[in-house]
Amino acid sequence: MIKKAILVLSDALRYDVAKANMGYLGHMVEYKKASLYKIVGELPSMSRPMYEAIHTGVPSSENGVVANSIVRLSNQPNIFRSAREAGKVTAAAAYYWYSELYNRAPYDPIDDREVNDKKLNIQHGRFYTQDEYPDTELFNTAAYLVRKYSPDYLLLHPMGMDYHGETYGSDTKEYRNHAIYQDAKLAPLLVEWRERGYTIFVTGDHGINADGGHGGTTPEQREVPFFVIQPNGMGRGETGEFISHLQIAPTVLSVLGVPIPKTMIHKPLIFQ
Numbered sequence: 001m002i003k004k005a006i007l008v009l010s011d012a013l014r015y016d017v018a019k020a021n022m023g024y025l026g027h028m029v030e031y032k033k034a035s036l037y038k039i040v041g042e043l044p045s046m047s048r049p050m051y052e053a054i055h056t057g058v059p060s061s062e063n064g065v066v067a068n069s070i071v072r073l074s075n076q077p078n079i080f081r082s083a084r085e086a087g088k089v090t091a092a093a094a095y096y097w098y099s100e101l102y103n104r105a106p107y108d109p110i111d112d113r114e115v116n117d118k119k120l121n122i123q124h125g126r127f128y129t130q131d132e133y134p135d136t137e138l139f140n141t142a143a144y145l146v147r148k149y150s151p152d153y154l155l156l157h158p159m160g161m162d163y164h165g166e167t168y169g170s171d172t173k174e175y176r177n178h179a180i181y182q183d184a185k186l187a188p189l190l191v192e193w194r195e196r197g198y199t200i201f202v203t204g205d206h207g208i209n210a211d212g213g214h215g216g217t218t219p220e221q222r223e224v225p226f227f228v229i230q231p232n233g234m235g236r237g238e239t240g241e242f243i244s245h246l247q248i249a250p251t252v253l254s255v256l257g258v259p260i261p262k263t264m265i266h267k268p269l270i271f272q
């Protein structure tokens with residue numbers, strides 16, 4: 001059995017907006033070829049704290065990344081490090097804060113933008129620094145990394161939902177239409193990656209409110225989806241179940257067949 005995983009972490013992808021506007025993912029759920037869970041996100045509903053909570057399975061009060069302004073390497077076991085130490089190949093097409101958390105901090109926009117280095121936690125990294133960097137360019141970069149390096153773990157982290165939500169607010173055509181756009185651009189890639197044997201997760205780090213803000217505790221700011229697509233095509237449809245952001249890291253490592261560090265105290269999701 002192939003043990004590979006891709007995490008699509010769509011920045012500021014709200015649960016309700018994803019469910020209402022991402023029709024290909026909805027189709028997969030409707031036909032029970034995917035599973036949909038709801039995540040009531042960790043706090044604070046800010047990006048860098050959530051990147052770290054998701055990749056370490058450790059809450060921000062313990063991992064110390066409690067604000068976007070904390071610029072340093074992660075000091076916790078995390079998906080990238082555990083996978084690399086187990087001899088797996090890691091990759092990411094992601095915002096540069098990921099490079100700062102798991103490769104090098106602070107970020108050098110020239111030296112760190114494209115890396116291929118087995119010694120780094122993110123071995124094949126492609127990073128961007130502008131919030132308006134087009135998602136479709138990033139999706140193609142991720143698709144290239146898959147074809148070229150067949151990574152065991154790939155993170156795809158587009159910023160488009162966050163950019164449109166912060167610019168226009170969440171109750172706007174711009175934010176909602178961007179969910180439709182992401183779904184349509186992702187659909188053929190999800191088909192290709194599933195055929196290549198990947199288990200694929202689609203989620204968000206936090207939501208966003210009508211003011212274009214996040215960081216707080218309301219459902220709009222913290223509820224995100226967790227879609228699961230398995231290579232065997234089996235899903236449970238809409239499960240109605242709640243899971244934690246902190247389950248993502250042990251779940252990914254479980255799919256990869258990598259030992260789960262003791263710091264990840266949440267149980268991984270187990271799939272058929």
Ligand SMILES: [Zn+2]
Nearest residue numbers: 011012047205
């Ligand atoms: Zn974010």
